[in-house]
Structure formats: C-alpha cells, structure tokens
Amino acid sequence: MSRKSSPLAPRERRAVVRRAFFDSIPVLMGYTTMGFVAGVLLAARAGISHATLWGFLTSALCVSGTYSFAIVQPVAERVPVAVIALMVASVNFRYAFYGFTMLGKWKGVPFLRKLFLVHMLTDENYALESACRYRSPAAHLLYCLSVSAMNFLYWVSGVTAGAFAVAVLQGAMDPDLLRRRTNGMEFAMVALFLVIFTDQMKGFLKNGK
C-alpha cells in the first residue's frame, strides 16, 4: 500500500478540518454534558480529595464514558484496584473489536499518531471514523486526527468542569444537600449501557436481514 500519497493542499486541509468539526458537533453536545455529569458524580460521590485533578486525569487518560461512570461507586467503596481492573476490562471489552475495521485504513500511520488514534477510539469516534467518506489516505488520516482531537477536548473539558463545579459548590453548599441534588444522576450509566445495547441490537438486526 503506498503511503506516499501527495500531501494535502492547505485549502483541502482546511476543508477536511472544517468537515471534521461539523461532524463532531453532535459529539460536542454529548461529550460535554455526559462528561459534566461524570465529573459531578466523581467529585460528589467518590469521596476523593483533589477531585478536579482526578477528573482531569481520568478523562484525559481513559477517554471512555463507561469507565468514568463505572469507577465512581467502586472508588467510593475503595474496592481493590485489581477488582476495578477486572471491571474496566469487562466494561470496555467491546473496544477490542473496533480496531479491526480501522486496521487497513490506519496502516503505516506513524506510531505516536496511531497511539493517539487508538487512545481515542471511543464509540463516537469509531462511528464517525468508520462513516468517513474520504478516499485519499492523507485526508482520511487528517479527518480522524481532527475528530479525535476535538472529541478529546470536549470530553476532558466536560469532566474537568463537572468535577471543578462540585469542588467549588462543596465549599459553599452543605455536602449533604449537594448529594441530594445529584440523587438519581447515577442512572446516566445505566442509560448509557441501554443505549449501547440498543445500538448493538439494531446493528445485529440489520446484519441479520
């Protein structure tokens, strides 16, 4: 496979990035709000100090909604890290299959860039990247990188902002009241699982026909 495709002209590059931005707008809505809720839960429920820092680190290193929601309760109970590892592995097992579709498309991409793409291979990124219509490898790669970078920013800022908001509120508000105000928010994780499952079932039925 020849990777030596001609580099994109500046105008083309701009067009690809613009396209990536418009495609990422639904993700912007989703990631910032979901991330915010995840950050709020982490800070309000997990019982950790420096929640803003941990919100930032967890969201930047583990860009996965299921991870962010799933760790809140175990961390609050200080479940051993090995158990958390097992849990994260089962929650994120589905990611092992996303890469297969991208194998051919990302062949020959330099290591660090590939690592970032793989690091960012979330449900939403996968959906966007596998639906991307750019034929030329350079344009496709640029599209994937821009989408990944934008979604990364959305997610990290959402989670960090949520955790930070709680940290600020906790100083001003009765923590008990704060917990009561966030009551029921934990359902977001169940809803996320339900949505993923519904999508999987939809795909299943479509393929079966």
Add this chain to the structure above:
Amino acid sequence: MGSDFLYMLGVVAVGWAITVGMRSLPFLIFAGRRRDIPQQVERFGAVVSPVIIAALIVYSYSGLQWRTAWPYLAGALTVAVHLWKGSPLASITAGTVLYMCLVSCGCMTAESEMEYGMAHPLIQMTEKGMKFQDRYVTPQQAVKELERRRVPHDATIHILVDDENAYRRASLVFRGMLAKAGYTRSVLITEKRASSSSAIQPDTPTPPNQHPPTAPHDGGSRQK
C-alpha cells in the same frame, strides 16, 4: 490522603492500561501481518460484546431498586427515545431526568440515601421505648413497618441504642422477633459509632455494604 492518592493513581493507571490495551488489541495482533481478519473474530465480537453489555445492564439494575417498577420505566423511556431519535444524548438525558424526578418525588430512595440510613438508623431504642423514625412504636409495629416498607430480608437492620448494655435483654427479644419475621441480619449500633461513621466521610455514602442497610422503599424516610 497519601494512600488515597496512590489508590487513585492506580485506578487511573489501570484504567488507561486496560482501555488502551483493549483498543489496540487488533493492532497488536495483526502488527506487521498482511493477513485479513478472520471472519470468526468479527462474528465473535459481534456476539460477545452485546452479551457483556446486557450483563452490565442487569448488574447495574441490581444496584437500583429493581423490586419497584420505576427504574424499568426510566429504562424503557431511554430505549424508546433512542429508537425514536437515535441520539444518545437525548435518550440518556430523558431517562436520567425521569429517574431523578422519580427519586425526588419520593417514588424511590436514591442509592446514596439508603446507605445514609446506616448513619441514621430507622429503629432506635430509647428509655421511653422503641422509636421507628420519629414515632414511638411497639416492637411488633416496628417489624410490621419494616415489612410495609418492603425492606429486603437480606438487608442489615441497624438498631440505634445509646448504650449497648442498657437494652441487652430488650434488644435480644426484639432481634429474635426480627429473625422470626425473616430479618436475620440485625446489628446494634451506638450513637457514638453512628455519628463517627458519618463523620469520617461527610461527603460520601457510608462504606462498603453489599446490601443497602435499611432500605425504605418510599421517600417518606428522608432524614436530615
């Protein structure tokens, strides 16, 4: 604090290693090979991941009040909105907002409040007699009250006493009655212990307990 820091560092490291490990698995397996991916692998993934997600749904429902209809209502709304609109944001928001409304309407007691009940037990033994929340009741009424609230039989019933020795006999009799009604797990806790368990972590639900201690299934039990 130091151990907490290390613990969280572990959680993040493990999360990163596993998430990125999972995502890079195909790239590692097929690194440097030109071979096509076997069809079976893809089919395996298509079957296994929904099963895992389904298991997760069941598991997370077990943490909610699955004996009532409300969590399913919120779940049904989520799926319905998702089938209709196809937007994860819309469906998750709809389901979660409905669930939060149900909780605040008192249809359910949120997880955090059930755990909170341990620091503020439902049943209290005082000099004047037995108290269920704020009312004085007979021991028989207290057991009835637990049943009326559909507190699960495997829940641990916390009984608050100001001095363990003072009510030894009375508590033995009462715990016998509880056991007869099916509540085989009951513990006496003293005021001091109760307030310390809420004082250690003022902003977190009280510690690990597989079964939410006293789990009133209505919102009338909000304690402040």
